[in-house]
Amino acid sequence: MNCNSYQELITGAVDGELTQEEKRFLSLHLEGCAGCRSEYDSEISLKTFLRETMLGHDAPADLLKAVSDDLRGQMAASPGSWVDRWKEAFSAPFARPALALGLTVVLAIIFLTGQPSNDIIDQSLARYEMVTEETFTVQYASSEPAILKTFFEARTDFPVLIPEMKDCKLLGGVLDQNPNGAVAEVLYDHASEHIFLSQISWNSLGKEGSLSIEADVKEQLLKENLFIRTMPNGNSVVLWKKGATLCAAVSTMSSDDLIYCLTSGDPELLSQH
């Protein structure tokens, strides 16, 4: 064997991660090879040097504060009346001294970012991003349409759509009860693009603890049953009402393609009943 085949073993030896057998195998070679011995020494020096030079950096003092403020803002931004949220901020022991500041932060998060946290469109986009970024392993109830249907039926008071669509693979569904009441979410894969359906009871819209909807969006839905928005990043959102269910579809596809996909199995999917 030439020296190249010992290089990764040298790395393992430097880190103390070799098995007894690997150790013996490497020592035999090192005894007779000055080149690899010097390679080993260099790697040790580098490792020691890195640890000594790159001292730990403690987080800046204001970071912990910023994070805590964010979290408080998140807690207060969960649905409920403003009065409740503020009462809660008061009752939380850690919040009292910084209450005034906390409120400012809450308001800043809600208004400066322009993202009221419980608007159905904002929520769908945020959830879509999180689910498809694969930052989190979503525990899907099932990727089997029939089982998923039963799962939702037992837990929601509105019919959940699990449409069959051409060339789309059902990845799974999940019920998000936190923090906005029951939102049924169904995710599909379409040639490595995603289609994400968020569904909610039409009657619960705008009620406390549930998602809300912009007035003009609601108006258009009542009039035409369909609402389409293209986001600055090219993502599309399609909202439609079907019986007691409000459904929001999000995808990176154009809205035309998205609608084409949605109706590819059931041409009546987007119609009122």
Add this chain to the structure above:
Amino acid sequence: MPKHERSQKHKDFEEEALPHLDLLFNFARKMTNSSEDASDLVQETYLKAYRFWHSYEKGTNIKAWLFRILRNTYINRYRKESKGPDEVDFESVQNLNHKSNGHGTPPLDQALGSLMEDDVSTAIASLPDDFRTVVILCDIEGLSYEEIAEFVECPIGTVRSRLHRGRRFLRTQLLEYARKRGYANKSN
């Protein structure tokens, strides 16, 4: 969610997740080579972690869970600007590898003395993401291969080979900086 549940969630999160702020910051600081970017990343990480706290399985490795969120946030934010690890040109490193019968870069020990901390940060920052991640976790944070494998979700063998290539790359860079600092390499 009822109020008391919300407060409980907040309390659990503060007790379990927040103590790892320094660890996350330290890692982010070395990945980005910027204190401000690191703070931003950590802030975003905690926001996401909080929103998805219900998907954290109690009793599992919280550090690994937070770390994965940080790493994904980092990748999503910077991926577009940087090349993937496999596209990066390792030719120069490989060539050095084959010279002198498989032995890599010339000995580094003597050169290290001439380097500044900034040189080292810059050299680390120039490593491709996947290699930088393992080098930081192993050599600076002192994690074991097994822990790193759990953090980055790859096999232990991959950790070792990335470390090997990452260190090679780093040595080449550091020697280069040392030369610029006026260190005369004996073999030249």
